[in-house]
Amino acid sequence: MKISKFQTTRNVGREMVEKAGVDVDLLITKLKRAAAAEFTTYYYYTILRMHCSGLEGEGIKEVVEDARLEDRLHFETLVPRIYELGGELYRDLKELHDDAACAAAYLPSDPSDLTEILKVLLEAERCAVRVYTEICDMTFGKDHRTYDISLAILHEEIEHEAWFQEILEGRPSGHFRRRKPGEGPYTQKFRHIE
Amino acid sequence: MCPWFIVAKVSEIKPNSMKEFEVVGCRILLVNALGKLYAIEASCPHRGYALKFGSLSGKVLRCGFHYAEFDVEDGRVLREPVDGKGTRGLKSYPVKVESENILVLLEEQK
DSSP states (O other): OOOOSSOOOOOHHHHHHHHTTOOHHHHHHHHHHHHHHHHHHHHHHHHHHHTOOHHHHHHHHHHHHHHHHHHHHHHHHHHHHHHHTTOOOOSSHHHHHHHOSSOOOOOOSSTTOHHHHHHHHHHHHHHHHHHHHHHHHHHTTTOHHHHHHHHHHHHHHHHHHHHHHHHHHOOOOOOOOOSSTTOOTTTGGGOOOO | OOOEEEEEEGGGSOTTEEEEEEETTEEEEEEEETTEEEEEESBOTTTOOBGGGSEEETTEEEOTTTOOEEETTTOOEEEOOTTSOOOOOOOEEOEEEETTEEEEEOSSOO
């Protein structure tokens, strides 16, 4: 059988998920919005990180960097799954920004206020935890691959939330440092090329 | 035929909490706000995210994604989502308690 350049054969990976009862188009929408949130968060965290300066801020900067780089890796981890399921990324970056699952993590009106910066960071991580919990709920026992990816990201997002909460609220800290910035220990197995 | 559906037991919805249920294909969020029960649609009308992940403060329900706020009593929008796109209010459904059961009228909206 000859297959033309743009013709595709069956997508059994998608069929299995559909047969399990998942609305795959809705799932793709949620994955795209999650990926958009990771991409925009990476951008906004770059700005927030710049403003973590001074005696207190420099200590926070490294933590923001760990979260920032891992959020970009989450974007990279999600994108192949979107295409596997038959979806595609936004062709317009503005559309990506406006469709993100979470609100933009804007720099606070007083950029020298580290507490306000930490609140923005914490809220962004909390939104991400909600995003992946919802995707895990939707795919559990039905779409094993998306579930596995989302669960791995969820692990890292929950750790990010804990880091910022520990700094902001001074609660007992279980913050285990990454071996290197952007390590992404739970999502690492989905990235074959570093 | 009476379109009231048993959704949950009263004991399942603790004060100042909320829980999502599916009834005949409809996803309903039951809310116990200040000791009174309310039934509203389970997804935020802004972007369709689950409201069960939001937070409840008195009768104000805040979506956990773009932070729209709604009055659970009548579903009206108290605060627009932060992305500036605006949203409609929540659908809300009549609720009654019989014995230990919470019943929701799905056919008509308040």
